[in-house]
Amino acid sequence: MNAKRTEKRLERKNDELMERSGNFENPFETKGRFSKYARVPIYLLTVVMIAPYYWMITSSFKSVKELQKVPPTIFPEKWIPGNYWDPNYDPNMYQQDIMQGLFQRFTKVEFGFGRFFLNSFFITTTITILTLLIGSLAAYVVAKHRFKAKRAIYLVIIGSMMIPWQVGLIPGFLLVDDLGWLNTFWAYIIPALPKAFIVFFLVQYLSSIPDELIEAARIDGAREWTIYFRIVLPLLKPAMIAMMIFTAIGEWNNFLWPLIITQSQDMANLPVALALLKNSGAGNIGTQGVIMAAALLVSLPTIILYFLTQRHFIRGIALSGIK
């Protein structure tokens, strides 16, 4: 019960910190004759921000003929699903102006483009769950247990954050190769599990939680695992949710490592599949509709996740940045 209350308190404190506003001076708020135009630049910029998304959506529903028009139409003359799936498409015939829809491509791959969704989904969820589990266990030990090597271990973990991950890229690749893991899910998942930042973040968060909470449980005779599952995990919930979202989005969008370890199309994740699609299009303007359809489908899940978890998300960024 006590744990619950502390959690609530921490959450409220964070919310207050984040959501309190309007308490400071804004040099952008101009007074005088031009004040009503002061926000025009911001709205122009907003158009620049939205334009790529607008273009992704609209052009994924344009016909090949419309895509070839100069200048391009800003609003589709006719919305057609052909870039996703064209019922008129016949693989045995050359047809002008009919595109092979996104889900009609990658015919050599099981489930076609859907396969990349399955890959990405499996990889992302597995990594997110496992990395948070082992990360939080380690963070708990580092933050709340005392032993000799603790400082040294934690220093190495923090220190590793200063090294760009590309430094380990080539030996990582060689190691994966030696293990025979190239082109397997193992190569995606196992090397991605130890994330120093998660341990660092959770240790920071745990250090703001009083030791007495855990001490009391120990005096009551609780075992370490009980303490972890019953007290530490519930307390860590806000931090864990933030880390979960970061990890999931990061892994969903991961590109360089998957690019190196995949050798056949069927093991590609979505970003790698996008790159494959782009290279197969060879700059033909007609294929742009299919590419935009794919880009949209790849972007949607993370955007939806962001909308669903916005509050946790922003709080997580602020927590990790301001400390």
Next chain:
Amino acid sequence: MATKQINSNISYTPTKKKGFYKFSESGIASYVMLAPFVLLFIVWAVYPVLSSLRLSFMRYNAICDETLSPCGSVGFGNYTYLILQDSRFHKALLNTSLYVIGAVTLGLIASLSLSLALQADTRANRVLRVIFFLPSVTSGIAVVLVWGWVFRGDDVGLLNSLLSWFGIAPVEWLATPSLAIPILIFMSIWGGAGFGMVLFLAGLNAIPAMYYEAAVIDGANRRDRFRYITLPLLKPVMVYVVITGTIGAFQIFEGVYLLFPTSVGSIGGLKDMALMIVPYLYDMGFNRFRLGYASAVAWILFAIIFTISLINIRVTKSLEDLR
């Protein structure tokens, strides 16, 4: 100077020791909890880094053959060749430096301005903040593909269509060496300003209103209040944004890989106009399989990032001491 020293000594209080019982008392559970992370961390984070350091002093190509392609130590050979003779690497260094300077400074200005403009907690601002943040959660590859269409060199390119309304002839955006870096900088700001904005917003909201009230009573005008209250109090956030932004900018890969391909299996665009450090590392390691050489590139990347972070922290510290 001397008084400062003493003052800082007095204000220094040793951090309270965290943790409350000895490792041995908590039994084997602590080891079990720590083990998964630490073991994975040693194999997939510590070992690759050390191994890459070893590789960087070696000639190590994909196939080691006594006569055709011998592998073995070359001392500092890779480094001296990279630093003194490799003109492609020099081009990559120059490009990356220009890109980092542009992306970080303009990005800092953009995100600070955005946070100031969108700080008031109105409904419109909340919507705008979400829009500006969207690129941070969107797949980088998806976004790059849209930009690829925007900057197409022919008359179906979106920017060229826009220019044609004003009677301007199509520009080969991605094939003009002087435009490569500015385009990449623009993409970086479009994609990253929202993230910095969120950090700055958190920083702004943490400034107590009474500072401003006190300043108003003392007769400080709007500009003074911004100069002497807002900016100094935002400095920690600024340092964070600059350091993380610099580290991130040095690692640019996706935009170069997709927008600036060169004929067969090489990266960097026409005359290496967009060649950067990580794409060069990829090119050396995974197109040419010169793994030792690529490792040396990775360590130079680390050295640069490390030095810049240190300088950044030092400069901020010394500026603080001046006041």
